[in-house]
Amino acid sequence: MRAALVFLVACNSGSASPSTQGSAAAPPKASAKPIVDANPAALDAPQLFATYCAQCHGTDAKGYKSDHAPSLVNPTFLESASAAYLTASIEQGRPGTAMAAYGNAVGGPLDTAAVTKLVVWLQGQGKIGGELVNAPAGDAKRGQPLYVASCQKCHGDSATRGEYLLLANPVFLKLANDAFIYHAIVSGRPGTPMEAFDHKLGVQQIADIVAYIRSLAHEQTITPLPASTGKEPLFVNPTGKPPVWKTVKEDRFVPADDVKKALDAKAKMVIIDARPESEWRTVHITGAVSIPHFNLKRLDEIPKDATVIAYCACPHHLSGIVVDELVKRGYKHAYVLDEGILEWQRRGYAIVAAQGVTVPPKEPELPAGAMR
Ligand code: HEC
Ligand code: HEC
Numbered sequence: 001m002r003a004a005l006v007f008l009v010a011c012n013s014g015s016a017s018p019s020t021q022g023s024a025a026a027p028p029k030a031s032a033k034p035i036v037d038a039n040p041a042a043l044d045a046p047q048l049f050a051t052y053c054a055q056c057h058g059t060d061a062k063g064y065k066s067d068h069a070p071s072l073v074n075p076t077f078l079e080s081a082s083a084a085y086l087t088a089s090i091e092q093g094r095p096g097t098a099m100a101a102y103g104n105a106v107g108g109p110l111d112t113a114a115v116t117k118l119v120v121w122l123q124g125q126g127k128i129g130g131e132l133v134n135a136p137a138g139d140a141k142r143g144q145p146l147y148v149a150s151c152q153k154c155h156g157d158s159a160t161r162g163e164y165l166l167l168a169n170p171v172f173l174k175l176a177n178d179a180f181i182y183h184a185i186v187s188g189r190p191g192t193p194m195e196a197f198d199h200k201l202g203v204q205q206i207a208d209i210v211a212y213i214r215s216l217a218h219e220q221t222i223t224p225l226p227a228s229t230g231k232e233p234l235f236v237n238p239t240g241k242p243p244v245w246k247t248v249k250e251d252r253f254v255p256a257d258d259v260k261k262a263l264d265a266k267a268k269m270v271i272i273d274a275r276p277e278s279e280w281r282t283v284h285i286t287g288a289v290s291i292p293h294f295n296l297k298r299l300d301e302i303p304k305d306a307t308v309i310a311y312c313a314c315p316h317h318l319s320g321i322v323v324d325e326l327v328k329r330g331y332k333h334a335y336v337l338d339e340g341i342l343e344w345q346r347r348g349y350a351i352v353a354a355q356g357v358t359v360p361p362k363e364p365e366l367p368a369g370a371m372r
Pocket of ligand 2 (some may be wrong): 063064070071147150151152153154155162180181182184185189193194195197209225255
């Protein structure tokens with residue numbers, strides 16, 4: 001009985017998806033421009049999205065503007081993601097990935113009203129589904145080899161992530177119930193590499209995979225560092241000499257190894273964490289100041305001849321906004337930390353981390369010819 005219902009859901013979503021996508025209520029406005037020194041209360045949903053989200057999820061919210069960021073408007077996603085799931089995903093982020101926590105309870109820029117605006121707007125891009133059907137009980141042991149054979153190359157595990165959504169992320173597994181995961185596997189995400197597995201795998205096999213994914217969860221409680229005062233010293237090694245870089249790619253990107261060497265050599269520089277402050281409060285490079293890409297007031301304090309390194313997690317898009325702004329203001333020594341903070345953290349370089357923070361899973365090897 002349950003199985004029959006499940007397939008009904010799958011068939012419905014499969015046949016409805018192209019038209020749902022075509023007749024989406026209010027298409028995202030690609031024209032909305034990012035805003036510097038943003039006041040979220042004054043922004044409507046498309047402006048909020050352009051300011052805080054489009055750098056990774058794309059102006060059309062279809063994802064993959066930066067590494068790993070999924071579509072937020074795929075029909076089978078919208079019909080299965082509850083408002084509570086979307087709200088908590090935005091507020092809490094996905095620790096250890098580029099997805100920051102945007103809720104102001106943990107130091108993010110958005111209050112409940114702003115997050116609600118975004119959620120309502122995203123839900124307006126598709127059809128909101130009804131009640132999801134529960135997955136039958138599964139067995140993680142039986143699911144493990146199936147997951148390894150059919151899913152792992154794209155979704156990874158807790159040690160090494162894949163190119164797409166990290167299913168082993170503790171916040172994902174806390175927010176996503178079995179029915180949501182089951183629905184995604186049965187129906188896929190039309191128009192993306194996520195196929196509908198209902199033709200390849202049986203109901204019980206899918207349920208076993210869900211149980212295995214569930215077993216990838218490990219509890220993680222992060223106690224954020226104190227909020228930034230905005231008065232932390234700008235410079236690391238204020239009495240040192242400016243760094244001399246061995247490698248600068250495209251006049252802009254400095255490899256993490258070179259930045260680490262400069263720090264070891266006590267070079268004088270400003271290190272900017274360009275992510276929301278919530279992320280700085282989770283983990284930051286030792287000596288880095290929090291200057292989020294949407295609130296750049298503190299840039300005024302930086303002397304024009306300073307060497308500045310900005311970083312984010314995605315790994316270039318948010319730091320790139322800060323560096324573009326510095327270049328526009330006439331700074332001659334403004335750079336992006338090429339690999340970003342997640343890789344910095346994986347290499348074991350100097351960080352200040354909140355209690356409970358763990359090393360992010362490794363990045364997958366890129367297939368030949370792929371871009372990151
Ligand atoms: C710096 C890049 C980046 C920015 C900016 C960003 N995201 Fe994300 N987001 C991601 C990534 C990457 C993931 C997936 C996490 C993973 O597994 O790597 C994600 C996941 C999500 C998810 C969960 C999707 C799912 O399928 O479960 C939601 C919802 C989301 N983001 C909404 C937003 C919203 C709304 C904003 C703006 C307030 C935003 N994101 C800003 C990178 C970003
Ligand atoms: C070829 C790569 C690929 C394979 C193989 C694959 N997936 Fe996916 N999967 C994706 C992509 C891409 C998305 C997100 C699509 C989007 O952006 O809307 C996704 C989304 C999902 C989601 C939804 C997560 C969320 O938060 O929205 C789940 C659950 C999922 N996949 C599970 C699986 C399972 C289980 C398997 C194996 C049976 C599998 N996937 C195989 C690429 C893949």
